[in-house]
Amino acid sequence: MNTTQRTDQQTSAERRRRELLEAADRVVLRDGPQASMNAIAAEAGITKPILYRHFGDKGGLYAALAKRHTDALLDSLRAALDAPADRRERVESTLDTYLAAIEARPQVYRFLMHPAEGSAAQGDQGFDVGKHSAPLLRRMGEELAQVIEERLDLGPDTRRLARVWGHGIVGMMHAAGDWWLGERPCSRQELVRSLADLLWGRLAAAGDRMGGPGF
Amino acid sequence: MNTTQRTDQQTSAERRRRELLEAADRVVLRDGPQASMNAIAAEAGITKPILYRHFGDKGGLYAALAKRHTDALLDSLRAALDAPADRRERVESTLDTYLAAIEARPQVYRFLMHPAEGSAAQGDQGFDVGKHSAPLLRRMGEELAQVIEERLDLGPDTRRLARVWGHGIVGMMHAAGDWWLGERPCSRQELVRSLADLLWGRLAAAGDRMGGPGF
DNA sequence: ACTCGGTGTTACCTTAAGTAACACCGTACG
DNA sequence: CGTACGGTGTTACTTAAGGTAACACCGAGT
Known part of the structure; x- marks a missing residue:
C-alpha cells in the first residue's frame, strides 16, 4: 500500500502540475511572455504559493x-x-515544418524565443539571460548538428563543421522566420525555397550586377 | 542672444544627455542588461527623475x-x-568583424540582442515583442539585403531573394556567434571559414556518409 | 482520538519602475 | 533691487510584480 499510496500521490501531483501548466499556457497564449504569476494563478483558480x-x-x-x-x-x-526523400526535399520540409509551427501559434513562438521579459524585468532575480536565452534555438542547433554529423561526410572537420552549421542553419531559419512573421513579404513556400536556395550555394554562384568585384 | 541662449541650453542639454548615456553604458557594461535605473542614476551621480x-x-x-x-x-x-576584395573575402571579413565585436564586448552584445527587459514594466503596456525585438538584427538584415540587391544579379526574384537572404545570413551569423561565444569550441577564424563554407554551398555538395538518401 | 502529509489561504517583504511635489540657482526685466 | 521664470536637482511616494512565512483545512493511517 505504501507503493500505491505514493503512486496515487504522485499521479495526483502530476495531474495537478499538468493542469497548472495548461492554465499557464492559456495565460501565455493570451498575454504573451509577460504573463504574471498572479494572472496564471488566477487562471488556474488558485493562488501564487501553490x-x-x-x-x-x-x-x-x-x-x-x-x-x-x-x-x-x-x-x-x-x-x-x-x-524518406532526397536531401533538398528534407531540408525544405524541415524548414516548412518550423515555419508552419511559428505561423500557427505566434504567441507561443514569441514566448519560446523571447522568454526574457517574463523574468528578468523586475526582480533581478531569476533568469540569467545569457544562460537561459532561447533554449529552443540551442536544442534545435544541437539536434541538427547531430543529424548532419551522422549523415554527411565532410572530411576530418566533420564534427566541428556539423556543429557550426547546425547552429548557423537554425539561426538562419529563426531570423528569417521572425522577419517573415512580422512583415509577411511572401508566401511560406517562397520563403522556404529562397532559404533552401541560399543553403544550396546560389549566393556563391550568382553573377555580379555590374563592374567591380561584386559582393 | 535669444538664439545663443537657446543654443547654449540645447548644447548643454545634449552634453548632459551624452554624459548620462556614457554613465549608463558603464553600468550596462558592468551589470548587463539588468542594470536598474537607480544604478545608472547613481553611476551618473544624480537621481532617477533626471x-x-x-x-x-x-x-x-x-x-x-x-x-x-x-x-x-x-x-x-x-x-x-x-x-576592395572578392566576394568570398568580403563575406569572411564581414563575418569576422561581427564576431570580433561580440567577442570584444559580450556584455554590450547581450544588451543589444536581449533588450527585452527594458520595456515591459507594468501593465501589458510595453513592447510588442515582434516589433521591438532585437532591432540590431533587423537593421543588419535590411542593410545586408540592400547590399545584396544592389550588387547581385539573381534574376526576376532578386528583390525578394535579397531580403530573405539578408535576414537569413544575419540570423546564421548571430546564432552561430551566440553559440560560439558561450562554448568557444573553436577559433574565430575556424568559425568564419566554416560559415563561409556553408554559404558557399558545401552542404549541398557534401557526400553521404553511408547508404540511404542521406541528409 | 491524534498526528501527518498535502493542499490551500492571507498577509507580508523586497525590488524596481515611474511620478508628484518641492528646493535651489542664475538670469532677464520691471 | 526685488521678482518671476526656466532649468536642474532632490526627497518621498505609489504601483506592480516576484517571492515567502505562517497559519488553516482535510483525508488517511495507527
Whole structure:
C-alpha cells in the first residue's frame, strides 16, 4: 500500500502540475511572455504559493512550459528530417515544418524565443539571460548538428563543421522566420525555397550586377 | 542672444544627455542588461527623475543606448562589406568583424540582442515583442539585403531573394556567434571559414556518409 | 482520538519602475 | 533691487510584480 499510496500521490501531483501548466499556457497564449504569476494563478483558480510549490520560481514554470512546446516542435522537426526523400526535399520540409509551427501559434513562438521579459524585468532575480536565452534555438542547433554529423561526410572537420552549421542553419531559419512573421513579404513556400536556395550555394554562384568585384 | 541662449541650453542639454548615456553604458557594461535605473542614476551621480526627464522611460534610455552601439557596429560592417576584395573575402571579413565585436564586448552584445527587459514594466503596456525585438538584427538584415540587391544579379526574384537572404545570413551569423561565444569550441577564424563554407554551398555538395538518401 | 502529509489561504517583504511635489540657482526685466 | 521664470536637482511616494512565512483545512493511517 505504501507503493500505491505514493503512486496515487504522485499521479495526483502530476495531474495537478499538468493542469497548472495548461492554465499557464492559456495565460501565455493570451498575454504573451509577460504573463504574471498572479494572472496564471488566477487562471488556474488558485493562488501564487501553490505555483511556487510546484515550480520553484517563475523561471521553473517557464522552463517547464517551454519544454513542452519545445519537445513537441522538435518531434515534428525530427519527423521531417527523417522522412524518406532526397536531401533538398528534407531540408525544405524541415524548414516548412518550423515555419508552419511559428505561423500557427505566434504567441507561443514569441514566448519560446523571447522568454526574457517574463523574468528578468523586475526582480533581478531569476533568469540569467545569457544562460537561459532561447533554449529552443540551442536544442534545435544541437539536434541538427547531430543529424548532419551522422549523415554527411565532410572530411576530418566533420564534427566541428556539423556543429557550426547546425547552429548557423537554425539561426538562419529563426531570423528569417521572425522577419517573415512580422512583415509577411511572401508566401511560406517562397520563403522556404529562397532559404533552401541560399543553403544550396546560389549566393556563391550568382553573377555580379555590374563592374567591380561584386559582393 | 535669444538664439545663443537657446543654443547654449540645447548644447548643454545634449552634453548632459551624452554624459548620462556614457554613465549608463558603464553600468550596462558592468551589470548587463539588468542594470536598474537607480544604478545608472547613481553611476551618473544624480537621481532617477533626471533620467526620466531626459529619456522618458527605461525603454527610451535603452533605445538611445542601443542606437549608439548599433550605429557603430553597422559602420564597421559596412566598411568590411565595401572593402576592395572578392566576394568570398568580403563575406569572411564581414563575418569576422561581427564576431570580433561580440567577442570584444559580450556584455554590450547581450544588451543589444536581449533588450527585452527594458520595456515591459507594468501593465501589458510595453513592447510588442515582434516589433521591438532585437532591432540590431533587423537593421543588419535590411542593410545586408540592400547590399545584396544592389550588387547581385539573381534574376526576376532578386528583390525578394535579397531580403530573405539578408535576414537569413544575419540570423546564421548571430546564432552561430551566440553559440560560439558561450562554448568557444573553436577559433574565430575556424568559425568564419566554416560559415563561409556553408554559404558557399558545401552542404549541398557534401557526400553521404553511408547508404540511404542521406541528409 | 491524534498526528501527518498535502493542499490551500492571507498577509507580508523586497525590488524596481515611474511620478508628484518641492528646493535651489542664475538670469532677464520691471 | 526685488521678482518671476526656466532649468536642474532632490526627497518621498505609489504601483506592480516576484517571492515567502505562517497559519488553516482535510483525508488517511495507527
